[in-house]
Amino acid sequence: MSKRTVFFVSDGTGITAETFGNAILAQFDMKTRHVRLPFTDTIDKAHQAVRKINHTGETEGKKPIVFTTLVNMDVLKVLQEHCQGMLLDMFGTFVNPLENELGIKSHHRVGRFSDVSKSKEYHDRIEAINFSLAHDDGQSNRDLESAEVILVGVSRSGKTPTSLYLAMQHGLKAANYPLIPEDFDRRQLPPALVPHRKKIFGLSIHPDRLAEIRAERRPNSRYASIENCRMEVSEAEAMMRRSGIRWLSTTTKSIEEIATTILQEIKPERLVY
């Protein structure tokens, strides 16, 4: 397998360049070394970036791959003229055709995030993170009315990472509640949740995988035993079925896939699916 160095050059954080690059690189079976060059926002820094890229190319004898999301045309020009890597320029490629279609000029401002710290959207996102932290693992029943999603499931089914991801990525207030043996004995949802059934989404998991995950925390415990995991999962799934709660299995899914599926089902007002 050939190994290449890949650069991500941006005049902002480079997160878009990296997401964009990683998605494309995932289409190739190839080992890569990643170098990030964020905040490349002056001619000077552009020349520094070019020196790094060209030096890497000479040392390795292979053209580096260079993903860019540069909105500053002067900075981009330095790379276009001097960089000996293979330039994959996301903005240039798509912004120009869009200008034609829309009949408006792009403003070439660096800026996905600038001044964002004062925007309502940003404020709501921070609020959502705080809410999800305060409502992690059934810690609080306060203000559950303002939750947009309430995740339920047995301990270690993936509720916490999913709640935090929904808050961080989508600005959604996501609470989560464990389903525990007391609930199974009572054969009912935790009472605090009953008025909010419509916002509840269940996470389940294969008992074998659950036992593996729990054993990392508490090896050889009853909590992690396969018998107990089988019992809890089966009780939790039966309860979700009885209560008419939508649920999915997280066993082979990433946080992103779980979150997207939940959003498709719950359809929070702010997001159109």
Added chain:
Amino acid sequence: MSKRTVFFVSDGTGITAETFGNAILAQFDMKTRHVRLPFTDTIDKAHQAVRKINHTGETEGKKPIVFTTLVNMDVLKVLQEHCQGMLLDMFGTFVNPLENELGIKSHHRVGRFSDVSKSKEYHDRIEAINFSLAHDDGQSNRDLESAEVILVGVSRSGKTPTSLYLAMQHGLKAANYPLIPEDFDRRQLPPALVPHRKKIFGLSIHPDRLAEIRAERRPNSRYASIENCRMEVSEAEAMMRRSGIRWLSTTTKSIEEIATTILQEIKPERLVY
């Protein structure tokens, strides 16, 4: 300002399509309505997507903008042949030139996240989220050796969202510790942190902004008063200077920008800057 409907069509979660599209749309002053069509992974779903897009175009009298990250060529073909929106196809545009440069074929597998739930990277990321939660707000001194970053700063300077973001996005074990009046009286870092100085990064914030944020939580409190905020910020900055700790002001920065700056400074081994 013209208003357009923008579709994000993907055979996966659509997160890459959305990141890609949003970054490009940020270059235009234009109101948009966003519609997400994730998991479009069959010919049938492709035709459904086409119907939605074309219907929107007819209703609104304007070509919808369609960002796609489709790796399944049969699905993409349906859109290319039947969709009346403006198709901006990220994979087709960049994957083919890369195949030529690399001399290898792309595998056209949907897959940024598939089977990822079993990968080491994914496992480490979940571990990092759990670590950061357990080490939020100085909750625990246990196992601080394995922290990759330790954030310090006064209450509400942005430590918690930044720690969680570093864990979620970059798989970094990020602890955070509040700097409190007791530390200022002692004129020293919290003792538990002293052995880990190299991993410490400080967050500060303008006192006016801090007072605003604190007032949302506890209006008219001493905690939120501008005098107290001024004192705490000034003491915290003096302490960071005395202890030789690198720090930045979060006042006008987004979580993403704060995180990227920290990574550039701390340079964790796994990430090359």
